[in-house]
Amino acid sequence: MESLLQQYVDLYYLQIVILIGINIILALGLNIITGVTGQLSMGHAGFMSIGAYTSAILATQFGVPFPVCLLAAGLMAAFMGVVIGIPILRLEGDYLAMVTIGFAEIVRVVFLNLEIAGRGMGLSGIPAETNFSIVWGLVIIIVLLNTGLLKSRPGRALYSIREDEIAAEASGVNTTLYKVIAFGMGTFLAGIGGSLYAHYLTYINPGNFGFMRSVELLNMVVLGGMGSIPGTIVGTIILTIAPEVLRFVQEYRLLFYGALLVILMIFRPNGLLGDVRWHDVKRYWSRWRKTWIKKGS
Amino acid sequence: MFLQQLINGLTLGSTYALIALGYTMVYGIVQLINFAHGEIYMFGAFFGLLLVLTFDVDIFLAIAGAMVFCMLMGVLVERIAYRPLRGSSRLSALISAIGVSIFLSTFMVLLRGPNSTSYPSSVMAIKTYHIGSIELSSLQIMILVTAAVLMIGLELMVKRTRMGKAMRACSQDLDAARLMGINVDRTISFTFALGSALAAAGGVMVGVYYNAVQPYMGTMAGLKAFAAAVLGGIGSIPGAMLGGILLGVLENLGIAYLASSYKDAIAFGILILVLLIRPQGLLGKATTKKV
Numbered sequence: 001m002e003s004l005l006q007q008y009v010d011l012y013y014l015q016i017v018i019l020i021g022i023n024i025i026l027a028l029g030l031n032i033i034t035g036v037t038g039q040l041s042m043g044h045a046g047f048m049s050i051g052a053y054t055s056a057i058l059a060t061q062f063g064v065p066f067p068v069c070l071l072a073a074g075l076m077a078a079f080m081g082v083v084i085g086i087p088i089l090r091l092e093g094d095y096l097a098m099v100t101i102g103f104a105e106i107v108r109v110v111f112l113n114l115e116i117a118g119r120g121m122g123l124s125g126i127p128a129e130t131n132f133s134i135v136w137g138l139v140i141i142i143v144l145l146n147t148g149l150l151k152s153r154p155g156r157a158l159y160s161i162r163e164d165e166i167a168a169e170a171s172g173v174n175t176t177l178y179k180v181i182a183f184g185m186g187t188f189l190a191g192i193g194g195s196l197y198a199h200y201l202t203y204i205n206p207g208n209f210g211f212m213r214s215v216e217l218l219n220m221v222v223l224g225g226m227g228s229i230p231g232t233i234v235g236t237i238i239l240t241i242a243p244e245v246l247r248f249v250q251e252y253r254l255l256f257y258g259a260l261l262v263i264l265m266i267f268r269p270n271g272l273l274g275d276v277r278w279h280d281v282k283r284y285w286s287r288w289r290k291t292w293i294k295k296g297s
Numbered sequence: 298m299f300l301q302q303l304i305n306g307l308t309l310g311s312t313y314a315l316i317a318l319g320y321t322m323v324y325g326i327v328q329l330i331n332f333a334h335g336e337i338y339m340f341g342a343f344f345g346l347l348l349v350l351t352f353d354v355d356i357f358l359a360i361a362g363a364m365v366f367c368m369l370m371g372v373l374v375e376r377i378a379y380r381p382l383r384g385s386s387r388l389s390a391l392i393s394a395i396g397v398s399i400f401l402s403t404f405m406v407l408l409r410g411p412n413s414t415s416y417p418s419s420v421m422a423i424k425t426y427h428i429g430s431i432e433l434s435s436l437q438i439m440i441l442v443t444a445a446v447l448m449i450g451l452e453l454m455v456k457r458t459r460m461g462k463a464m465r466a467c468s469q470d471l472d473a474a475r476l477m478g479i480n481v482d483r484t485i486s487f488t489f490a491l492g493s494a495l496a497a498a499g500g501v502m503v504g505v506y507y508n509a510v511q512p513y514m515g516t517m518a519g520l521k522a523f524a525a526a527v528l529g530g531i532g533s534i535p536g537a538m539l540g541g542i543l544l545g546v547l548e549n550l551g552i553a554y555l556a557s558s559y560k561d562a563i564a565f566g567i568l569i570l571v572l573l574i575r576p577q578g579l580l581g582k583a584t585t586k587k588v
Contacts, residue, residue, distance in 0.1 A: 087573050088573070091572060094330055094527070095576065099568070099569050101523075101524075102566070102568050102569050105520070109560075109562035112558070113558050222388050222392045226386075251406075252403075252407070257399060258396045258397065258398070258403060259396065260396070261392055261393065261396025265393040266393070269382055269386065
């Protein structure tokens with residue numbers, strides 16, 4: 001599969017497609033926390049870096065095979081997520097945002113000072129295991145599981161916390177438990193994404209996981225439409241490709257990126273697909289098709 | 298040693314407090330974390346530098362000029378990027394603020410390059426006084442006094458003037474304030490102007506104090522000031538002042554006695570610990586949810 005792809009697809013495009021897949025996994029994780037459950041987390045890059053470093057350290061210094069590294073990265077990030085989540089999920093809205101920012105910054109500074117993580121130099125020589133089929137295979141599995149989750153009873157409980165926490169609690173939803181579960185699942189995906197990212201770049205340093213990375217991931221979720229899986233995927237694709245497409249404007253790239261965020265939010269305040277309902281789309285489609293068939297006959 | 302660190306911490310903390318006030322006032326009224334605030338602070342530092350380089354003004358004129366410039370800028374940013382989003386979800390306004398922040402810092406990189414520049418030494422004659430074992434420079438005294446004057450001025454404005462009353466009314470209930478005949482749009486613009494002016498003053502003073510001004514200085518300063526505002530209880534003006542000063546002092550003591558390489562982690566570590574014990578911040582009021 002890989003050699004076939006490399007034969008027919010330009011390497012540059014293949015790399016962007018892999019990066020899109022990794023970002024989708026990361027953004028879907030954040031979508032569970034922020035989009036679905038409504039808990040604003042601005043430190044997703046911190047959990048991503050925990051996964052990336054766990055995987056990289058296991059692979060380079062202990063020679064652990066990649067699938068084990070991947071799983072360990074997810075579990076480690078989820079473990080940290082739950083440990084930090086239990087106390088901080090009592091906090092509301094913007095206090096939670098601040099604490100997650102703070103946590104991510106602390107993680108970054110710790111990796112900057114940790115001997116085994118290579119300090120500021122970071123880790124290099126991580127085996128390049130991430131490829132198209134692994135990333136997109138995982139994307140398909142995660143999207144399927146995620147869709148199933150959101151349609152299930154626990155999924156609806158998560159949505160209910162976003163809509164109205166008091167009403168959810170009154171209806172018998174154990175909000176604290178579900179918030180921690182959402183945080184655990186979201187950070188698990190962050191760890192998986194981080195591990196894939198580390199084995200894709202083969203070189204990581206704490207600078208890869210700064211505040212801007214968390215912000216980028218949050219942009220993907222909000223831009224596409226909060227809590228919607230297709231929305232998150234569309235948002236991720238647009239925001240991963242945007243910097244590449246904007247290469248022609250060279251140093252003005254980030255200027256356009258910033259302006260793009262403002263303009264998109266002003267014209268689509270609920271995100272691109274945030275207020276689109278699929279049965280509406282189907283209805284429009286069938287109506288449009290009927291009129292088209294009438295005209296044809 | 299301890300007193301020395303305390304004074305350094307107070308100096309740093311009073312600049313944090315100046316920036317944190319902008320976050321807390323805006324948050325108190327429109328519930329928006331204004332992520333572009335750090336960039337306004339950075340623009341203030343650069344505009345002060347521009348005034349010093351072109352007109353050779355002294356530091357007080359530079360501060361005043363930067364404050365006026367950033368006032369206009371704050372109002373403009375609110376008008377373009379936040380006002381159209383006032384009715385929609387708070388996260389969209391947040392993303393818009395992040396967009397503005399990226400736009401402004403990139404704009405400055407394009408204008409001046411990513412490297413740091415310093416204020417010429419002519420901006421202020423710095424004398425150092427020795428009191429016992431403590432070193433105190435005239436610059437530190439100037440920063441402490443200016444910050445104190447600005448904060449007292451703000452407190453008087455909020456407590457004694459009509460506009461201040463309007464601001465307090467808006468922070469309690471935006472709709473009720475509008476029904477009472479308060480021009481809500483103008484009050485919000487005024488709040489942005491006030492917050493941006495304080496940040497600009499902080500920017501110029503930090504630029505002179507650390508002798509470095511660069512386009513990315515707003516990000517970390519903004520995050521720390523936001524942490525300070527949350528520490529004091531977001532929405533509370535005295536809270537922002539207390540939070541800023543406390544954070545500055547504790548950060549300096551932490552660097553001196555613990556480990557300097559963990560500098561950026563200390564502020565956030567303190568913040569998390571405080572929030573775990575007092576989730577509403579030091580001076581914030583615990584609100585009960587009503588159904």
